Amino acid sequence: QQQVKQSPQSLIVQKGGIPIINCAYENTAFDYFPWYQQFPGKGPALLIAIRPDVSEKKEGRFTISFNKSAKQFSLHIMDSQPGDSATYFCAATAGNQFYFGTGTSLTVIP
């Protein structure tokens, strides 16, 4: 059973566009929601994270929107660049429980 559902599976945007990746969860015990960026052949790197008491968090060009009542959260990448082309994973954690989404392959076309 997939604890964290992520969509879309892949996404192609033009440079400067704003790709949006969505995740949903069911377990209300989750208390930390990180996003990871992974380049081919590399391990995931923490991009940005949010806790459920906050509805939005922005770090540079990356923004997380969090809707606690809907149990959904999303990643927005402002002014996307070709260098942002990577696979993005959302995750949800509670204590020692950690669950990744299925990943979104993002391609930013110059």
Next chain:
Amino acid sequence: GAVVSQHPSRVICKSGTSVKIECRSLDFQATTMFWYRQFPKKSLMLMATSNEGSKATYEQGVEKDKFLINHASLTLSTLTVTSAHPEDSSFYICSASSQGVFSDGYTFGSGTRLTVV
């Protein structure tokens, strides 16, 4: 920030041999480390949780005798793939946290590409 070093980054071995992968926390003590396996274009699959000084906890379906995990110190965990076979070829990734609680954030290693021929 926290750095996790994973070595080797790539390894090719013959079928039937064993391969050891190291995961080191360079600037913090990691009470808990995690080992993942990732297939091409797929998400990370948790294999086991490794606690310093105790036996690792394996996820359902992961053969503990095949994937030996040792967490002998607060900065080092190793994964040994024993009697490797081509189906064990994959990308293996470790992660570590100093608190043992994900809410503090986990740092991932750069991964090891294992190819069994």
